[in-house]
Amino acid sequence: MARYGFIHDKLEIKFLILYIMARVTEPISFGTLTELTLCDEGIDYFEFAEAVHELVGTGHLEQDKEELFRITEKGLKNGDICQSSIPYSVRVKADKQVAVLNGRLRRNAMIRTGSEPRPGGTFTVRLSLDDDLENILTIDMLAASAEYAGKLEENFKKHAEEIYNAVLGVLLSDYSKDEEEE
Known part of the structure; x- marks a missing residue:
């Protein structure tokens, strides 16, 4: 051929x-x-x-x-x-x-995830995002099961930038109107 x-x-x-x-x-x-x-x-x-x-x-x-x-x-x-x-x-x-x-x-290489078992069958999930110079976000979360921890890690790997922007958006939101109403 x-x-x-x-x-x-x-x-x-x-x-x-x-x-x-x-x-x-x-x-x-x-x-x-x-x-x-x-x-x-x-x-x-x-x-x-x-x-x-x-x-x-x-x-x-x-x-x-x-x-x-x-x-x-x-x-x-x-x-x-x-x-x-x-x-x-x-x-x-x-x-x-x-x-x-x-x-x-x-x-x-800029996205790292991992989980560690905790007493009682739960897990601590660590999700980290770096830029070219240093770490820009690290989140430690409680997961109720190994399956849940795996899902958190998987979603973070796929959508780390979106998650970072969402967290940043929430943290930079203007909550002063909500505080005035209370």
């Missing part, structure tokens, strides 16, 4: 993998690397998988105990030398996908 696209052999796939890995801000999973690399229709999945394995074997990539991949100094050096051989249109597609991923990774 004919492959359409600009990248056709394993060496070109390796160049693209190094190009992508040099631009991601944090270690990524094999699945995420697959999504980013298969941006060109000419890439065969099995050649891609072999290329990743070979790049780890040659010390261009590292895989940690959580099975996340990161580029090594050797990979950065060799990738920089070879990046001009990647077709421009493929680099543009890869750059767009990496930018989206880096935005998600940056956001996820």
